[in-house]
Amino acid sequence: MNVQRAYQTAMDEIAFSETELHRLKQRLHRASEEQEEFQMTHTIKKNHVLRPLLIAALVLLVAFSAAAAVRFFVPKKLSDELQLDLSSLQTVVNLSDAAPGSVTTVQKTQHTGGLVITFEAIAKGKCFEENTWQSTDGGSVQDESTYAIFTIRSEDGRPFYGNQDGNGFTLPYQAASFGYNLLVHGYAPNASALIERHGIFNYEEDNVLYKAYDITDVLCFADQNPYIVVNDGMMVSPDILRIDRHGDFYFAEGYTGIRALFDLQLDPSLADAQKAAQTLERDPMFTYDEIKALFAEEGQDYDTYVFTPAETESVQTAVPTTVPVE
Amino acid sequence: MEPFAGKDIDQIVERNAQHMLRAAYAVLHSTSDAQDAVQDAFLILLQKQPTFHDASHEKAWLLRVTINIAKNEAKRKRRFVDELPQETAAPETGEDVLSFVLQLSEPYRIVIHLYYYEGYSIQEIARLLHLPAATVGTRLARARKQLKTMLEQEDAK
Missing domain, CATH: 1.10.10.10 (Winged helix-like DNA-binding domain superfamily/Winged helix DNA-binding domain)
Structure with missing residues (x-):
């Protein structure tokens, strides 16, 4: 039996009828009109209603000192930890409702490729300000998911010009094309990226790009030092980052792109050995010895191999790019 | 500019709706749920109005959005039932x-x-x-x- 043809034939039967398609189009036309009306109303409100309200709010605001506002909105310990960047983080994470343990501040900064990348905090999805974050692909912030929050600024204060992500998809907010990849200490970076991504959310204001990266899948590895790497392109590969025999990460010789490596500093008590084993079963990750053996099978030395763009694709794939159909 | 108004949205639906429905069905096992996912994906398209290079870029974006919506819906349903509904049609x-x-x-x-x-x-x-x-x-x-x-x-x- 030709499996592909059989599957195609069966799937062809799953279809919108002409009537259903017609209804769908009608609904979308209505939605488009409503959206247009909303935008018009919103513009009018902005000009005639919002401005006086904003002025009134500003008058009220100056009655509070910045320090008082901090104490008013944020638990004291958190405000002490957050210090100067509090106002920016407050914009995107609802710290006032943050339950103990649901927001952990980190605030580690690295400079790379003209960018200042700060790992600001780890927060539960339920702490996020609604309607602030935009997903690139229709996903939504999940209350119980855990996110690593970053801010990115260009050193010269310029806005981010690129409007495409590494895969050619248009971003709702302008963003430079670099990727975030989760790693676990001791496992080769290319394989670590096998952990499925559940969403990257963006928000840009005053030339500061905020990014929230779903790290829920690595919580189970909390006792094994999970990291996050920021690099050129969407995926990390051995031509960018590798591990040595001790399991430590290092950037490959010859890689000159954006590079920032952050220890997620997760609470080891979050580790879940059973879940970690299941994750490894689903998406195997390779230790130094294993990745070295895999490269040896291809006649290459993992430690010294220098990739060329054409070779990168075939080595990364590790399986035939076409799979014969029986 | 109204890139997704009127005739344009009709053409985008014609080009992609069936493909999106089948991708959603592969996740959800349910035609009606898959139809809802497709509608939601088109609503996101209207809201975000992304710029596409060509028809294949447009299709890839819509498939990705549809699959994400379907996965979210499947996850939501799994909270209430052990298995997704099985259609045998x-x-x-x-x-x-x-x-x-x-x-x-x-x-x-x-x-x-x-x-x-x-x-x-x-x-x-x-x-x-x-x-x-x-x-x-x-x-x-x-x-x-x-x-x-x-x-x-x-x-x-």
Whole structure:
């Protein structure tokens, strides 16, 4: 039996009828009109209603000192930890409702490729300000998911010009094309990226790009030092980052792109050995010895191999790019 | 400029709706739920109004959004029921294959659908799903292995 043809034939039967398609189009036309009306109303409100309200709010605001506002909105310990960047983080994470343990501040900064990348905090999805974050692909912030929050600024204060992500998809907010990849200490970076991504959310204001990266899948590895790497392109590969025999990460010789490596500093008590084993079963990750053996099978030395763009694709794939159909 | 108004949205629906429906069905096992996912994906399109290079870029974006919505819906449903609803409305030809594919776990179903039905390469699926190509290759190989076992067991009956 030709499996592909059989599957195609069966799937062809799953279809919108002409009537259903017609209804769908009608609904979308209505939605488009409503959206247009909303935008018009919103513009009018902005000009005639919002401005006086904003002025009134500003008058009220100056009655509070910045320090008082901090104490008013944020638990004291958190405000002490957050210090100067509090106002920016407050914009995107609802710290006032943050339950103990649901927001952990980190605030580690690295400079790379003209960018200042700060790992600001780890927060539960339920702490996020609604309607602030935009997903690139229709996903939504999940209350119980855990996110690593970053801010990115260009050193010269310029806005981010690129409007495409590494895969050619248009971003709702302008963003430079670099990727975030989760790693676990001791496992080769290319394989670590096998952990499925559940969403990257963006928000840009005053030339500061905020990014929230779903790290829920690595919580189970909390006792094994999970990291996050920021690099050129969407995926990390051995031509960018590798591990040595001790399991430590290092950037490959010859890689000159954006590079920032952050220890997620997760609470080891979050580790879940059973879940970690299941994750490894689903998406195997390779230790130094294993990745070295895999490269040896291809006649290459993992430690010294220098990739060329054409070779990168075939080595990364590790399986035939076409799979014969029986 | 109204890039998705009037005739444009009609044409985008004509070009992509059936493909999106089948991708959502591969995740949700339910035609009505899949239809809802498609509608939601188009609403996101209206809201965000992204710029596409060409029709294949447009299709890839819509498929990705649809699959994400369907996965979220499947996750939401799993909170209330152990299994997703199973439809058995497949035609006689390929009925077994479709029902076997629908028995695979969600990540395998999506990869099988994009590969077998949409004809995307492993690299293209990797870009579409934001996954490394090696992961897609592994999932495809495992899914095919499981399918083969199921079909052999069926033949042996």
